[in-house]
Amino acid sequence: MKLTDILREIEGEEDGMQQVKVRYDLAVEPADLDKALAALNDPKTYGIYAQNMRDPQAIVKAFGPSIPAQKAGAAWKDWDSRSDDEKAFKLIDIKNRVPEAWEKAQAEAEAGYEKWQAEGNDGNLNDYLFSLSGKELPKDIIGKYGANYYPMKTPDNLKKYGGKLEQDIHYVVKDGKIVFPSTLENPYKTKPYLSKVLKTIMDNAGVDFKLVDVEQDVEAPKTVEKPKAETVPPLSYTADTLDKAEKARSVFQKEIGDVPTAKYEIEPVKADGETKYKLVVTGISADQRAKLFTKKTTLKEEQDFDLERYQMLRRAGIIK
Numbered sequence: 001m002k003l004t005d006i007l008r009e010i011e012g013e014e015d016g017m018q019q020v021k022v023r024y025d026l027a028v029e030p031a032d033l034d035k036a037l038a039a040l041n042d043p044k045t046y047g048i049y050a051q052n053m054r055d056p057q058a059i060v061k062a063f064g065p066s067i068p069a070q071k072a073g074a075a076w077k078d079w080d081s082r083s084d085d086e087k088a089f090k091l092i093d094i095k096n097r098v099p100e101a102w103e104k105a106q107a108e109a110e111a112g113y114e115k116w117q118a119e120g121n122d123g124n125l126n127d128y129l130f131s132l133s134g135k136e137l138p139k140d141i142i143g144k145y146g147a148n149y150y151p152m153k154t155p156d157n158l159k160k161y162g163g164k165l166e167q168d169i170h171y172v173v174k175d176g177k178i179v180f181p182s183t184l185e186n187p188y189k190t191k192p193y194l195s196k197v198l199k200t201i202m203d204n205a206g207v208d209f210k211l212v213d214v215e216q217d218v219e220a221p222k223t224v225e226k227p228k229a230e231t232v233p234p235l236s237y238t239a240d241t242l243d244k245a246e247k248a249r250s251v252f253q254k255e256i257g258d259v260p261t262a263k264y265e266i267e268p269v270k271a272d273g274e275t276k277y278k279l280v281v282t283g284i285s286a287d288q289r290a291k292l293f294t295k296k297t298t299l300k301e302e303q304d305f306d307l308e309r310y311q312m313l314r315r316a317g318i319i320k
Contacts, residue, residue: 024213026191028178028198031208036178039205040171043164047204049197051158052187063157064150071146076134078149084130085233088280091126092267094141094148101148105140117272124238124271126278179214235281235289237296238269245277248299252281255295256288 030036039045061078064071082090095102106125113128121128129137142149151157165171170187171180180186180194188194195211202209237252239245249264256262261283269278281292 023182023216025182025216026180026194026198027212027214028202029176029210029212030178030202033173033176033178035205036202036207036209037167037173039201039207040165040167040178042205045201045204046164046197047200049188049200050163052197059153059158062151063153064146068145071150072142075142075146075149076137079134079137083233085236087130088126088236088278089234089282090149091129091141092265092280093151097151098143098148101140101143105138105148108138108140124269124276126269127271177212177214181216232284232286232289235284235292235296237279237281237299238271239277239279240274242266242277245279248279248296251295251299252279252292255291256284259284259288262288 028036043050060074064074064078079087079090091102094105109125109129112132113125116128116131121131129141134142140148165187167173170185171178172184173179186194188197198211237245237248239248245266249266252264253262262281263283265280265282266277267280268275270276281289284292
């Protein structure tokens with residue numbers, strides 16, 4: 001018998017020769033599949049291995065360059081690249097993280113704000129700050145080496161930017177097992193390294209499991225490009241009274257329905273010596289933001305309408 005015939009018999013093939021060596025993929029075989037999938041979906045279970053899933057560009061955007069001397073310049077450029085809504089979100093972040101520095105920055109900005117108003121510009125202190133370039137901002141908004149503009153790169157802050165393994169991008173679920181095919185992307189490179197990571201994740205989540213080898217599926221999916229996270233700037237709306245701001249929040253919530261990720265925050269702001277109320281909406285999609293932006297325009301027209309003035313002008317025959 002020829003060698004090729006022997007090989008065909010081994011593989012159960014009569015019409016061609018297949019590779020004798022069988023390849024295996026690593027898989028998690030859990031006692032509770034749903035619990036294991038939940039563990040993979042929670043960055044907190046990854047421990048020290050969460051850093052492998054972080055997007056380096058997102059880290060630089062959030063915390064600035066790793067070299068302190070470069071942070072101030074990077075902060076100026078970051079500010080210049082932002083829309084007004086994104087600038088408002090950054091100011092809220094600074095106010096919440098370093099309130100004392102924010103108070104100093106407001107005091108430092110007062111003279112420039114008054115001059116800006118005297119030149120015929122209309123708006124509150126934030127509007128004035130929006131008009132400045134990053135290099136023109138009060139120094140306490142940036143801070144020494146960008147310390148106020150950028151949050152500290154602490155372990156807790158970094159956890160917010162730790163990614164996670166995702167189904168159909170890094171693994172597939174098949175026959176009650178979570179399989180990590182070699183044909184898919186693996187940020188942990190080798191099987192021994194991936195084994196250590198999976199053991200850490202499952203142990204941290206209290207999942208009863210075992211790691212097994214499964215024969216490679218010849219029809220396993222090829223690498224799927226990971227979808228890029230959608231970056232949607234905040235939407236803001238300023239009203240004369242708290243009641244109007246609350247009404248706007250209700251209108252916005254009704255407009256896009258129940259969106260679990262949406263946040264509606266109202267904060268008092270100073271404008272022309274008066275207190276107004278700014279509603280900032282975050283955690284929404286681009287389509288939802290577009291709907292709210294259209295509603296914001298309509299709502300502003302409604303709230304700016306002065307009924308008493310309209311009736312007075314109509315009685316005087318000035319308008320019909």
